[in-house]
Amino acid sequence: MTWVSDHWNEIFTLARSHVWLSGLPLILGLVIALPLGWAARRWSRIYPVLISTSGLLYTIPSLALFIIMPIILGTQVLDPVNVVVAMTIYTVALLVRTVADGLGSVPDHVLQAARAMGYGGLRRFVGVELPLAVPVIAAGLRVAAVSNVSIVSVASLVGISQLGNLMTDGYARLIYSEIIAGLVACVVLALVFDGLILLAQRLLTPWLPAQGGRA
């Protein structure tokens, strides 16, 4: 425990970059997955294509993807952009299906009612379908958040610093409490993300009773 109190600043700095490396892809991924999920719903032929493509992308091991990224992007090996893009790919892969299924969960009679009230096209999507799909999308986002936080720690093996550094460094220098500190910090961070998404979901869906926090 003394290790933790001695290195508080370092942990904080690493945690901050961990937040960036896992949080930014979460937002980017959501922004990309929304139109893709919508398209998958709109044209049923695209659905299987998008779902299987995202399944394949998610299959690629994270460490391998971090290392391949520079070839694709033309970046330096030590560029944090590699990690952000790789994590965005994973997030999109997870969320496309969730968004499509979430939009699909909006009952037909609601859509018809919206149409009868004059809602069409983009306005119906933003005003009716998306809000009703929030619970499903938020659930997917929570899964993605937890998995992002865990996967990002692997990036310390390719020299991108974040909380995973505590684990690699602790292992290299045989400092047990450093590894544990990294582990705990990651879990705490995952819980924070989880809580924030849950909070956002409550705020976005005030008509739903507050329940089912921990599924």
Next chain:
Amino acid sequence: MIASVLDWLTSSATWAGDTGLGARIVQHLWYSLLAVAIAAVIAVPLGLWIGHTGRAKSLVSVANSLRAVPTLGLLFAVALYLGPKIEGNLAFLVPSIVVLVILVIPPILSGVYAGVEAVDPASRDAARGMGMRGMEIVRQVEIPNALPLMLSGLRSAFLQVIATATVAAYVGLGGLGRYLQDGIATNDYVSAAGGAIVVSVLALIVDGVLAVVQRLVVSPGLTGRSGGTRSSRRGMSGTGEAVAPESESLLAGQPDRPSQPAARSAAH
């Protein structure tokens, strides 16, 4: 850069020998298979028991919450703890395999449990009405019905092991991770990238093979491939995907599957 990686991949020197690419691929598959097999021996009976009796469901949630623990930390902690206690070469192998096993118990367990749990109670009642007893119901009704989800769980477990075995090179495990780790350590980006490509392709191939197995093994009565009666499944994906494996009709009304949030709403 791409050209030199391709050169590396196609050169015979890369593939030859005991530490060549060919041997590393075999090694990687062997570790993965070993870990999944050990985990399955533990998780499959446990999942069947939990699903069949409905007891100790909290075990599934506990196992699932383990997923939030970052792999890397778990790997290093276990390696540091177990490594010095084991003699010889096993000191590198055992901790890695232990971590891999710990990691893939949750997906297998929740796949098996969810599969059994999702079996239509009417089928179970019918089986009982026909005079079947506990084990007979498990073997002849629950397992065949649960198979799609069980296999999806095994499939994602396998992929997770392949990915994590790569990382385990850092605690001394062999396999393809060696190229990634040694490549980065020695600033030899070409072999690191080459190894990374091979692992990715390996994961894709294994996923494809398991998808085919899944198709072949699951009873046609469940997949709807036997006749034209299930045309309503248009637009839904078939037997399951790598990450979020599910077959909507079976999963509808699944109570707690945190990894598959969409399933809850898939029932129309």
